[in-house]
Amino acid sequence: MHSLELEDVTGEVLTDFADDAARLPELVETPGFAAAEAYFSDYPERVLASPRVRAFMYQLVRAWRPRLMVEIGTYFAGTTEIAARALWANGDGGRLVTTDPYGGHRVPGILAAWPEALQEHVVFTDKTSMDFYIEFGQHNPLLDLSFIDGNHAYEFAFYDLITLGRWTRPGGLVVLDDCDQPGVFWAAKHFLELNPGWREIGGAFDSFDPARPFETMRSSVPGVGYLILQAPECFEITATPVSFTYSRFRQRGISGFRVHPTAGSGMGELHAKIFLRSFPDDESQGKPQQLVTTYSAPIASAGWEETVTLAEPFRTDLDTWTTTREAELAFAWYPTTDGAPLTLAQRPELIVTD
Numbered sequence: 001m002h003s004l005e006l007e008d009v010t011g012e013v014l015t016d017f018a019d020d021a022a023r024l025p026e027l028v029e030t031p032g033f034a035a036a037e038a039y040f041s042d043y044p045e046r047v048l049a050s051p052r053v054r055a056f057m058y059q060l061v062r063a064w065r066p067r068l069m070v071e072i073g074t075y076f077a078g079t080t081e082i083a084a085r086a087l088w089a090n091g092d093g094g095r096l097v098t099t100d101p102y103g104g105h106r107v108p109g110i111l112a113a114w115p116e117a118l119q120e121h122v123v124f125t126d127k128t129s130m131d132f133y134i135e136f137g138q139h140n141p142l143l144d145l146s147f148i149d150g151n152h153a154y155e156f157a158f159y160d161l162i163t164l165g166r167w168t169r170p171g172g173l174v175v176l177d178d179c180d181q182p183g184v185f186w187a188a189k190h191f192l193e194l195n196p197g198w199r200e201i202g203g204a205f206d207s208f209d210p211a212r213p214f215e216t217m218r219s220s221v222p223g224v225g226y227l228i229l230q231a232p233e234c235f236e237i238t239a240t241p242v243s244f245t246y247s248r249f250r251q252r253g254i255s256g257f258r259v260h261p262t263a264g265s266g267m268g269e270l271h272a273k274i275f276l277r278s279f280p281d282d283e284s285q286g287k288p289q290q291l292v293t294t295y296s297a298p299i300a301s302a303g304w305e306e307t308v309t310l311a312e313p314f315r316t317d318l319d320t321w322t323t324t325r326e327a328e329l330a331f332a333w334y335p336t337t338d339g340a341p342l343t344l345a346q347r348p349e350l351i352v353t354d
């Protein structure tokens with residue numbers, strides 16, 4: 001019985017893939033792939049994926065070694081279990097958070113029947129992805145890998161993709177299942193058009209032909225219905241504002257921010273709009289407050305200053321012990337030279353003040 005045993009399904013260490021996502025389609029040629037395909041040929045029982053797709057999920061998680069992974073659409077925890085087994089085999093404490101609004105009555109029981117060592121890798125919530133994001137986003141997550149397999153309608157898939165894309169670490173992956181569904185394929189296509197720093201790793205969109213719109217919807221890996229998208233190696237800021245949010249801090253105000261541009265970043269004008277929102281913990285303390293300020297500066301040299309101090313720090317006058325604060329830093333970039341984006345090695349840091 002698979003479910004009572006824990007073993008390394010392939011006995012294989014896949015070291016060459018973590019730094020080179022373009023090679024991930026080659027996972028189907030690894031010696032362990034056939035072993036994984038055989039192992040998962042009739043198991044998990046109610047997984048909605050072929051043995052080849054199950055084997056690919058296992059090898060992907062083994063190769064990519066995510067520390068933090070999200071799955072949208074748990075169903076009967078089939079792909080959840082495959083990914084959890086790979087996380088267990090990786091042995092570096094990777095966690096998978098999975099959500100399904102219709103899973104509350106079935107998934108906890110399924111997980112409880114797993115070996116404890118496997119359960120430790122998984123957290124389940126019974127929320128729609130949108131409700132899940134509201135709570136999960138408060139932790140400012142940085143995701144290594146997301147697997148979108150929830151509601152496949154365009155608007156749901158697109159929302160899942162832009163939200164998880166925003167929380168993906170530089171170079172991290174978002175995988176969408178069921179690329180043969182128009183909503184999924186077009187959500188990914190539009191997302192890539194809006195986010196040129198992202199790329200699809202297998203050329204799935206290269207042969208798309210609008211004259212044959214359904215026949216030419218392809219996946220990233222032959223025989224595996226996944227679209228695998230990779231985030232840029234740094235945070236890219238372009239004309240479309242990008243927001244970074246900072247939740248649950250107690251200090252009174254903001255005096256500036258720190259950015260870490262990469263060596264290859266472009267020149268231009270940085271525009272920032274900064275919000276400080278304070279929410280009383282209890283309504284009797286008064287109404288929520290929002291303070292806003294803007295900042296603009298030309299950036300003309302590669303080694304530009306990383307710390308920006310606002311001429312006037314802004315502070316809330318609400319009591320800091322009975323209110324909770326959230327800040328939003330929205331950046332927009334106006335390139336002055338060659339149209340190159342501002343590229344940041346990590347998220348901007350807020351400089352807070354009492």
Ligand SMILES: C[S@@+](CC[C@H](N)C(=O)[O-])C[C@H]1O[C@@H](n2cnc3c(N)ncnc32)[C@H](O)[C@@H]1O
Pocket residue numbers: 046047048049072073074075076077078079080099100101102103127128129130149150151156
């Ligand atoms: C295709 S199934 C997932 C299959 C599962 N990953 C597997 O391969 O075994 C899609 C799941 O998404 C769930 N779902 C539907 N709407 C959702 C939403 N808004 N957010 C999250 N999950 C949703 C459904 O309840 C269903 O269980």
